[in-house]
Amino acid sequence: MTITELQQLLFEYEDKKYADFSAKLIPTLPREKFIGIRAPEYKNILKRIKDDPVIPEFLNTIPHFYNEENILHVQLINKIKDFDDCVSALEKFMPYIDNWAVNDGVNPTCFKKHRAELIGLVQKWISSEATYTRRCGMKILMSNYLDDDFKPEYLDLPADLRSDEYYVNMMTAWLFAEALTKQWDCAVKYIQTHRLDNWTHNKAIQKACESFRVPDERKEYLRSLKVKI
Structure with missing residues (x-):
């Protein structure tokens, strides 16, 4: 199969109405x-x-034109079994991630077995000036480090970030909303001390309050911590 034939295969699954719908969800792309x-x-x-x-030819032929090619690219990265190969492929692709939908699909299976080696990379990605590299780092942090491998200091870096980018701040809010559901005792301190900027602070509270995993009494307390903007 050639790259052109792969594109033709993708078009076998074309749904124009769904394409219209997707374009509305991702207004940053034409x-x-x-x-x-x-x-x-x-x-x-x-x-x-x-x-x-x-x-391998497809993974090396970037940038792609279609958003669905990028989604497929991420799904192929997610299946790479070797940790070093997976990181290499992901870092090569990160500069070409241009929307939240592609970004949020990043979740390589092999990362689950390499969290000790991965965390330094995650922190590097979160520190990036590139919007979606930063968002990708936070998404991977959220997916891998809020359960058994959680350490309180993992929330410090995203908490102290300041960005004018909507898609970075929304990811930070999502991360802290998830942390409030899974690591309440630690995460709530960031809300109590207003470690986040005002918009992200309020959005994290909103998203946590929308979750069925947060008890009602905690939701009531969180709402009392909202700030006026």
Whole structure:
């Protein structure tokens, strides 16, 4: 299979109405960037290209034109079993992540077994000036370090970030909302001491209060900590 044939395969799953819908969800990209592939179809696509020599060629042929190519790219990265190879592929692709939907799909399976080595990289990515590299780092932190591998200091870096980027601040709010559901005793201190900027502080409270995993009495307390902007 060639790159052109892979694109043709993607268009076999084209849904123009879904492309219109996707374009509205991701207003930072023009409509012509969307094919309109529904999420469940990627499993079929991955099956059809499994072990095909086009995969390494595709991963090295960036930037892609279509958003769905980027989504497929992320799903292929997620399946890389070797940790070093996975990190290399992800870091090569990070500069080309241009929207939240592609970014938030990053969740390599191999990272679960390499969290000790990964955390330094996560902190490096969060410290980046690039919007989606920073968001990607926080997404990986949220996915991997809020449960058994949690350490309180992992929240310091995202808490102290200041950004004018909506998609960075929204990710920070999401991260802290998740931390409030999973690591309440630690995370609530960041809210009590107003470690976040005002907008992100309030958004984190809002998102935590929208979660069914946060008890009502905690939601009531969080609402009392909102700040006026």
